Amino acid sequence: MSKFNVLQHELVPEHHLISKEEEDKVLKELEITRDLLPKISRSDPAIKALEEIHGPLESGRIIKIIRKSPTTGYSVYYRVIADEVFK
Amino acid sequence: MNEGISKRINRIQFALLSPEEIRKMSQVKVITADTYDDDGYPIERGLMDLHMGVIEPGLKCATCGGKVDECPGHFGHIELAMPVVHVGFIKEIKSFLDACCGVCGRIKLTEQEMGDYRVKLTEESISNSEPEHFALMSKKVTDLASERLVCPHCGAQLKKVILDKPTTFREEGIKVTPKEIRERLERVPDSDLIFFGLNPEVARPEWMILTVLPVPPINVRPSITLETGERSEDDLTHKLVDIIRISQRLRESRDNGSPQLIIEDLWDLLQFHVTTYFDNQTAGIPPARHRSGRALKTLVQRLKGKEGRFRSNLSGKRVNFSARTVISPEPFLSVNEVGVPEKAARELTVPVSVNVFNIEETRALVKRGPEPRDEFGKYVAGTNYVIRPDGRRMKVTPQNAEENSTRIEPGWTVERQLQEGDIVLFNRQPSLHRMSMMGHSVRILDGQTFRFNLADCTPYNADFDGDEMNMHIVQKEEARAEARIIMKVQEQIMSPRFGGPIIGGIHDHVTSLFLLTHGNPLFSEEETIHILSYVEIDHLPEPEIVDGKKYYHGRDIFSLILPPGINLKFRSKLCAGAGEKCEYENDPEDKDVLIIDGKLLHGTIDDAAIGAFSGAIIDRIFRSFGPKETARFIDRMTKLAVGFISFRGFSTGISDYDLPESAIERINEIAEDAIKKINKLIEIYRAGELQSLPGRSIEDTLEIEILSAAGSARDESGKIASQFLGLNDPSVIMARSGARAKMLNISEVAGMVGQQSVRGGRINRGYYGRTLPHFEVNDIGAMSRGFVQSSYKEGLSPIEYFMHSIGGREGLVDIAVRTSRSGYMQRRLINAFEDLKVDEERMVRDTVGSIVQFKYGEDGVDPTRSDHGDTVDIDQIAFDIKQGAKK
Numbered sequence: 022m023s024k025f026n027v028l029q030h031e032l033v034p035e036h037h038l039i040s041k042e043e044e045d046k047v048l049k050e051l052e053i054t055r056d057l058l059p060k061i062s063r064s065d066p067a068i069k070a071l072e073e074i075h076g077p078l079e080s081g082r083i084i085k086i087i088r089k090s091p092t093t094g095y096s097v098y099y100r101v102i103a104d105e106v107f108k
Numbered sequence: 109m110n111e112g113i114s115k116r117i118n119r120i121q122f123a124l125l126s127p128e129e130i131r132k133m134s135q136v137k138v139i140t141a142d143t144y145d146d147d148g149y150p151i152e153r154g155l156m157d158l159h160m161g162v163i164e165p166g167l168k169c170a171t172c173g174g175k176v177d178e179c180p181g182h183f184g185h186i187e188l189a190m191p192v193v194h195v196g197f198i199k200e201i202k203s204f205l206d207a208c209c210g211v212c213g214r215i216k217l218t219e220q221e222m223g224d225y226r227v228k229l230t231e232e233s234i235s236n237s238e239p240e241h242f243a244l245m246s247k248k249v250t251d252l253a254s255e256r257l258v259c260p261h262c263g264a265q266l267k268k269v270i271l272d273k274p275t276t277f278r279e280e281g282i283k284v285t286p287k288e289i290r291e292r293l294e295r296v297p298d299s300d301l302i303f304f305g306l307n308p309e310v311a312r313p314e315w316m317i318l319t320v321l322p323v324p325p326i327n328v329r330p331s332i333t334l335e336t337g338e339r340s341e342d343d344l345t346h347k348l349v350d351i352i353r354i355s356q357r358l359r360e361s362r363d364n365g366s367p368q369l370i371i372e373d374l375w376d377l378l379q380f381h382v383t384t385y386f387d388n389q390t391a392g393i394p395p396a397r398h399r400s401g402r403a404l405k406t407l408v409q410r411l412k413g414k415e416g417r418f419r420s421n422l423s424g425k426r427v428n429f430s431a432r433t434v435i436s437p438e439p440f441l442s443v444n445e446v447g448v449p450e451k452a453a454r455e456l457t458v459p460v461s462v463n464v465f466n467i468e469e470t471r472a473l474v475k476r477g478p479e480p481r482d483e484f485g486k487y488v489a490g491t492n493y494v495i496r497p498d499g500r501r502m503k504v505t506p507q508n509a510e511e512n513s514t515r516i517e518p519g520w521t522v523e524r525q526l527q528e529g530d531i532v533l534f535n536r537q538p539s540l541h542r543m544s545m546m547g548h549s550v551r552i553l554d555g556q557t558f559r560f561n562l563a564d565c566t567p568y569n570a571d572f573d574g575d576e577m578n579m580h581i582v583q584k585e586e587a588r589a590e591a592r593i594i595m596k597v598q599e600q601i602m603s604p605r606f607g608g609p610i611i612g613g614i615h616d617h618v619t620s621l622f623l624l625t626h627g628n629p630l631f632s633e634e635e636t637i638h639i640l641s642y643v644e645i646d647h648l649p650e651p652e653i654v655d656g657k658k659y660y661h662g663r664d665i666f667s668l669i670l671p672p673g674i675n676l677k678f679r680s681k682l683c684a685g686a687g688e689k690c691e692y693e694n695d696p697e698d699k700d701v702l703i704i705d706g707k708l709l710h711g712t713i714d715d716a717a718i719g720a721f722s723g724a725i726i727d728r729i730f731r732s733f734g735p736k737e738t739a740r741f742i743d744r745m746t747k748l749a750v751g752f753i754s755f756r757g758f759s760t761g762i763s764d765y766d767l768p769e770s771a772i773e774r775i776n777e778i779a780e781d782a783i784k785k786i787n788k789l790i791e792i793y794r795a796g797e798l799q800s801l802p803g804r805s806i807e808d809t810l811e812i813e814i815l816s817a818a819g820s821a822r823d824e825s826g827k828i829a830s831q832f833l834g835l836n837d838p839s840v841i842m843a844r845s846g847a848r849a850k851m852l853n854i855s856e857v858a859g860m861v862g863q864q865s866v867r868g869g870r871i872n873r874g875y876y877g878r879t880l881p882h883f884e885v886n887d888i889g890a891m892s893r894g895f896v897q898s899s900y901k902e903g904l905s906p907i908e909y910f911m912h913s914i915g916g917r918e919g920l921v922d923i924a925v926r927t928s929r930s931g932y933m934q935r936r937l938i939n940a941f942e943d944l945k946v947d948e949e950r951m952v953r954d955t956v957g958s959i960v961q962f963k964y965g966e967d968g969v970d971p972t973r974s975d976h977g978d979t980v981d982i983d984q985i986a987f988d989i990k991q992g993a994k995k
Binding site for chain 1: 960
């Protein structure tokens with residue numbers, strides 16, 4: 022049986038790795054530094070799934086998450102890959 | 109992003125106080141157990157020695173020379189005759205005794221193991237990972253060492269040390285004295301301490317055995333002088349007296365060679381006193397008591413629990429400029445106001461800083477003194493204190509008022525008493541949402557209670573059965589501005605919970621306006637003027653002339669308080685769910701409330717129009733005309749409602765539920781039929797012929813069928829009851845208009861109470877196989893399982909009454925459990941969210957600046973400004989435009 026890709030699941034929002042240029046654009050737009058972005062653990066299943074596509078991701082890369090929202094239809098969220106998020 | 113943060117905590121180090129350090133920080137060696145001499149002067153080298161600080165005015169500290177408020181207090185020390193164990197470190201001492209060799213003092217690990225673990229633990233302590241990891245690893249190592257019975261270093265055969273709670277250690281039944289323990293701990297080399305998580309530079313294990321006891325400064329344990337002139341010492345001082353006494357006796361006995369038994373007894377006693385000095389609730393020893401029998405409050409008790417230093421003093425703050433009293437209603441106040449009793453107003457003050465522009469007024473203010481009244485004896489704000497630029501405050505008395513008024517200059521501050529129009533914060537606990545604390549403007553009233561408009565009961569969740577509320581006087585200009593602009597009641601009309609009004613008409617307001625507008629009754633000119641005398645109006649509506657006399661319609665009277673220009677159409681509560689024509693309205697048009705340009709044309713005003721939580725008119729006015737106009741509407745609406753209902757009169761009673769004989773018979777029939785049906789179901793079930801519902805057992809199916817039979821019997825009887833009780837019945841008016849109670853409650857009173865339940869099923873507990881001894885075992889009939897066929901009015905039979913009490917008790921228990929649990933949950937949520945903030949870009953951030961949400965609620969919409977959560981109400985805009993075009 023092939024391994025299940027969590028990103029395919031209906032309840033998992035879309036995760037996208039964004040390019041370095043785009044990262045700078047996002048940070049500039051939000052007028053923010055990288056360390057203030059919400060974090061995502063590199064052991065998160067979604068990151069592992071992304072690594073299958075893009076190869077190993079170093080911490081500090083920004084992930085764009087597109088979620089379904091009951092109020093706006095879709096909402097965009099950014100997370101930065103971190104080594105350790107919570108215990 | 110980190111502006112304003114000058115320092116950040118990098119690490120915290122915990123250490124032990126060594127005996128040398130205790131002596132070094134001590135200012136005096138306390139040797140006498142006495143406190144004061146006969147003249148009331150502190151005895152030298154006693155527990156109240158002046159070297160440890162002063163608490164009496166006039167005396168000077170012997171250490172720093174400071175007076176009462178200047179000296180911070182200094183430690184002293186007691187030299188204990190014999191060492192004793194510190195209760196707080198029992199666990200640590202035990203682990204040392206277990207893991208170390210009693211002979212050579214080394215930890216019972218081989219050189220190999222020591223090397224391995226030392227590297228691991230050092231790594232762990234250097235890396236910034238969780239301290240718990242280190243603790244876990246250290247535990248593993250010491251556990252390994254504890255299991256060895258032969259020392260790998262000196263080869264000594266060791267015995268197991270058993271802790272005899274709370275403070276005694278035994279080795280094969282023989283007591284190990286604290287002295288012996290201390291000697292063993294001294295032998296543990298510095299290099300072995302890392303395995304226990306101790307840093308030898310700041311902590312040695314033998315310091316956990318006390319030889320010297322620090323005596324806290326007098327400021328920590330002040331004595332109080334009672335009115336009788338008697339001195340009463342603090343609990344800590346009492347405990348220290350005991351310790352010194354026993355220590356002295358122990359020293360004497362030891363020095364003059366008393367029998368070992370006596371010395372040991374005294375030693376144990378000393379241990380007891382030192383233990384209770386730290387913690388008077390140690391398991392296994394009786395708490396030390398005061399002469400009156402009250403347990404002493406010692407060090408641990410000062411800190412621990414709800415009444416301890418942390419939760420009571422550090423997390424909880426007490427404030428000045430506040431008042432608390434019973435609340436009562438006052439329908440003639442605005443929702444924005446609060447009635448303050450004179451007594452409170454005289455005590456509470458607002459600081460006014462004197463400057464060149466207001467010096468004349470403030471002089472006049474001070475000149476009035478502390479208790480001024482006008483020529484009618486009415487309250488006028490006076491002055492309680494004047495504060496000099498250097499901070500000295502002087503009380504204003506009738507005698508010195510004149511003089512003080514000439515003394516004040518720009519730069520002084522005058523503490524003025526509360527006056528009408530001042531903004532204050534008004535609060536009722538539990539403060540569960542932001543509407544629990546709102547800004548009100550002050551009205552000084554007679555009496556002893558706080559009073560406010562009944563519409564404010566909903567946000568505060570207040571009633572007047574003895575509730576008390578708190579009031580806070582805002583002291584700064586910025587705070588006053590904030591209170592006025594964002595906290596005032598009118599700004600809080602919209603709830604952020606559901607985007608609708610939370611302030612609106614309640615109970616009688618709803619009933620009254622229902623009666624005023626339902627069926628659009630006519631009122632004579634005198635009646636109309638009387639009703640409208642409660643509301644300020646500038647004109648009467650268009651009259652209808654009947655037989656040459658002027659009459660006015662109820663809806664026209666209501667229209668007077670609507671703002672001109674409002675257009676609105678919505679379904680009234682009365683006609684909710686009605687089809688083409690509403691059964692309660694004669695005119696089919698009246699099923700919807702229609703308001704065009706501030707005139708009520710059709711429909712009945714009820715809960716759906718002006719009620720708290722639902723009021724469509726309030727909602728509309730707030731969105732189209734803003735908070736001020738809404739507050740004005742609510743004020744006038746409540747006044748009109750109170751005026752009308754007190755003019756018309758409204759009363760309810762048991763006769764509301766009188767049914768004709770025939771109806772009662774039919775209800776009884778329904779009950780009998782239900783019981784028969786239930787019996788039949790049971791018969792079928794006993795015969796084994798019951799068809800089970802999908803996914804249910806036969807037993808479950810039977811219960812479900814019985815419940816539905818009982819339920820439909822109650823509904824049927826309710827239907828019959830409401831057939832005979834129409835809209836001329838006060839109880840029905842209240843239920844249909846949404847003022848209070850539901851139709852269900854009415855059918856319970858007039859028709860049938862119905863099946864009682866526990867946890868959603870029929871009552872099924874008590875004795876073996878039956879609920880009461882009145883029934884046979886395994887009787888699962890209607891009566892034995894809590895079916896109540898009587899009505900409240902008719903009265904319940906004893907068995908029915910008992911069953912009803914079972915059901916009622918469940919409700920009470922549920923409420924008690926729910927409130928405490930949801931309260932804790934809410935506390936946790938509030939603590940987690942308390943420092944989140946929405947910034948200018950509508951981003952949600954914490955205090956560090958880290959982002960939590962990129963847009964508040966993903967759409968950046970403020971729920972209080974939304975249409976019940978939606979961004980815009982297109983239909984309403986279209987309706988407004990249509991009405992505008994028609995005009």
